[in-house]
Amino acid sequence: MISDGVVEDEEKWLSAGIAGLQQNAFHMHRALDSNNLKDALKYSAQMLSELRTSRLSPHKYYELYMRAFDELRKLEIFFKEETSRGCSIVELYELVQHAGNILPRLYLLCTVGSVYIKSKEAPAKDVLKDLVEMCRGIQHPLRGLFLRSYLSQVSRDKLPDIGSEYEGDADTVMDAVEFVLQNFTEMNKLWVRMQHQGPAREKDKRGKERGELRDLVGKNLHVLSQIEGVDLEMYKETVLPRVLEQVVNCKDELAQYYLMDCIIQVFPDEYHLQTLETLLSACPQLQSSVDVETVLSRLMERLSNYAASGSEVLPEFFQVEAFAKLNNSIGKVIEAQENMPIAGVVTLYASLLTFTLQVHPDRLDYIDQILGACVKKLSGREKLNDSKATKQIVALLSAPLEKYKDIDTALNLSNYPRIMECLNDGTHKEMANVIVQNILKNKTCISTAEKVDALFELIKGLIRDLDGDTHDELDADFIEEQNSVARLIQILHSDDPEEMLKVIETVRKHILTGGRKRLPYTVPPLIFSSLKLVRRLEKQEESVSGDEASTTPKKIFQLVTQTIEALTSIPVPELALGLYLQCAEAANDCDLEPVAYEFFTQAYILYEEEITDSKTQVTSIHLIIGTLQRMHVFGVENRDALTHKATGYSAKLLKKPDQCRAVYACSHLFWLDDHDSIRDEERVLLCLKRALRIANAVQQMANATRGSSGSALLFIEILNKYLYFYEKGVSQITVESIQDLIKLIRNEMQGDASPSDPAADAFLASTLRYIQFQKDKGGAVGDKYMLITD
């Protein structure tokens, strides 16, 4: 309520001020129109007296000031005309100083001063010096700031800069600089003082108001940066030391932070680089509450960007030993500011790291050094839980990865894993993920077991449960992570088989610690990776025969077996079964019959003992049949044993249609195109007939239970098998049997009780079309088909 009242009053005061100002401005205009200098001075002074108010907040005061500013422009033009009419500018300069009130007097003096400089009747530097000196009379912070801002405004284009028309004989740039510096210093003093005036309870409000005014002060630095004559030498010798002196000595948090940032932003990069030491030496001297880390980060960011702008600037960085200076300074700042939050520390190091990566990409030792310093700061504390800090850590650790696109480099950094140690579980995991993603994105090849070991140690957050991480549900993130790990395992590769085996062993060691949640994701890629190695060895053996390699397929298969066994503890039998079958196939390719047999045995055992779900059984049996069909390594005995078992399993499936399909699939086990030894026509026919019987049984069952016959789909499928084998030349498959089968199907489908089944209709139609197609094609096959008539 009270503050409302204040705001209202302020509005009132402002409008009163504006009214007073306008009224006097009106009289002033009239005096200007009638060339009445005396009245013009009188009314302009009265007009400016409105600016003497102490009642307005900076915001409102600014409004009033802007109006006065506009009026003063008119007055300035008048003064100029007046001098061209023969009134001496020196006289005018004296005349305005007769005003009794200081604030109007100084505004007028600045206005005339501007004309004075333009007239060139006196050197610009003298006039400027006088003005800036006289302005000391305003010690009230707000009014002083605005007055000096006015001075800065009117003098901006009149500085005796190099190349300026106001340039004097010698060294006048120095005067220009001196002028701006002095104005800056005074303004900053006023600005800082503002914080300490007025009641303590309004401290926050004052802070806010000061924030609104900061650009008035900062503008001076901008002006300095615009002065042509401020070259590196002058910046180094005069400008920077003077500005920093003011910044450090003012001991004000707000000013120090803002001005440091200002310096960094307004002056050119190469200046910063050449004066790094000076600039940095100011940092530890700032108030401890100043956010130095942000200041330094910005500086490093700028320098990084500068370094990135072209390789031709890099020698400058080396020359000034930028890294050493920055590193040293950061150390000092951290030391000086004891209660700097850990997030700040990490931010600093992260910025330094970015800088180093940009400037010294080849100096891994620097990077390790930074990480080391960071570890030192982090260790001995609790694991980081501050979200800002962890975010910075992730940025810190990601930077080298992004730069080098190569985890190899990170693995060479001895301090890298040590930082990872300091992270809490969540962050650790996040970081591990970043690393993995980075490897995947860049397709980094990690080829030695040693590195793999280090890498897996690094990403252990993904590999195994860290303490305290006990939730069991498999959320999408988890699956995503594990899939990434799986992809990572796939990407590991060494050209040297021996090394590759070591890699595999290492990975195995790590993933076996992963627990039941992870194994189903991590084991398969490892198995496949192993099998890939097996196949490679196989190929090599063909080309380089007779090597005495210690890495033999056998050895790998042992390893693989052990690995798959790990899965048995978790009920994922179908996965294990699939893997066994894959291995069997690989063993087959290596001509290792006993091994392959062993794998099959394992698969069968799993099938018998673990796979109880009928659906899984169906898919598993088809897998078994498919794999077995491709095996050629087995001798007759072994093969018989296995096929026998497989057909046995098929016939024992729960659902008849499943049985039927499995049985006719088994027929392929007895007929291999490219193996003359495995062509058992009889048993093929036996399988098919058995399938037919089962299909019949299905129909009967359907009739019995539902009163209608089932779909003819099974029959059509069997017909297709018949056609297949017929085409392959299985003599036991006769034309008659095919024709009978077709007839049977037609009967089935035309029967009253049969339901219409569009799928079956289409299937039959396309089968018949196939027959027709083969007939039309002619040749040996066509001739064969010609025999089939409907």
Add this chain to the structure above:
Amino acid sequence: MNYIIGAFKPACSITISLADGKSRKQVALKKENGKTVLIPVFHNQETISGKISIEPISGKKVEHNGIKIELLGQIEMYFDRGNFYDFTSLVRELDIPGEIYERKTFPFEFPTVEMPYETYNGANVRLRYVLKVSISRNYGGSIVEYQDFVVRNDSPPPSINNSIKMEVGIEDCLHIEFEYNKSKYHLKDVIVGKIYFLLVRIKIKNMDLEIRRRESTGSGTNTHVETETLAKFELMDGAPVREKVSPVTFSESIPVRLFLSPYELAPTYLNINNKFSVKYYLNLVLVDEEDRRYFKQQEITMYRLSETS
């Protein structure tokens, strides 16, 4: 009625015209009746000469016992109004007793008149110079005409003109040092100086520099002192430092530049004819937020510098 009016009118008109009346410098002076008139200016030891012309009202003759012109330097104290003290009195006889029938002119001359004091119009005292022409008659009283003139005396620039420097303060409250470039100023001079703030613990709102004139009249127990502020010039808005930092390394200085020309100042007069003195002071005033005033007064000597030099 006409003749009655005629009877009260002076029988003749007297015109006093100075020899170089047209070229001589004149200044505006406020008369007692509030009107401003232009009056010629003389310096000490100048020769004052001119003509007196007497013109009787047409057709009348003026019978007289003699005509004379006096040059008077007078001091008038306001508590003793109407009582003039002449410190200079010179007389020239213009005509022997006789009759004037028509316009008649008499030249006059006072060579190198001693006029050591300047014309002055103060609060309690007035110093003036006047030419007085009197036609004495037996009856009807004398016919008298006055012509005021102003005396202004230039001084050479003082050979010694030290600056004024002083350190003042209230212990642990306020500690300032001020410096004015001279102790003697001419009337169109500029006061240049600096105020150094070494310690400020009171909340100062602003600081002014005043020029004060102190006029003392009479002597002994009858002394009257009148002080007048002629100029009030703001030097500082707000206050510089908050706390004592270190007076050696850190002090704020506020510049002083006060042009004297806009103010109506006169030279310092010391013990004019044992009747009065006029002195000038610079008064530095600090005003705090509760409108309490802290001040320090310093005398300065004013002098008139020759305008041609």
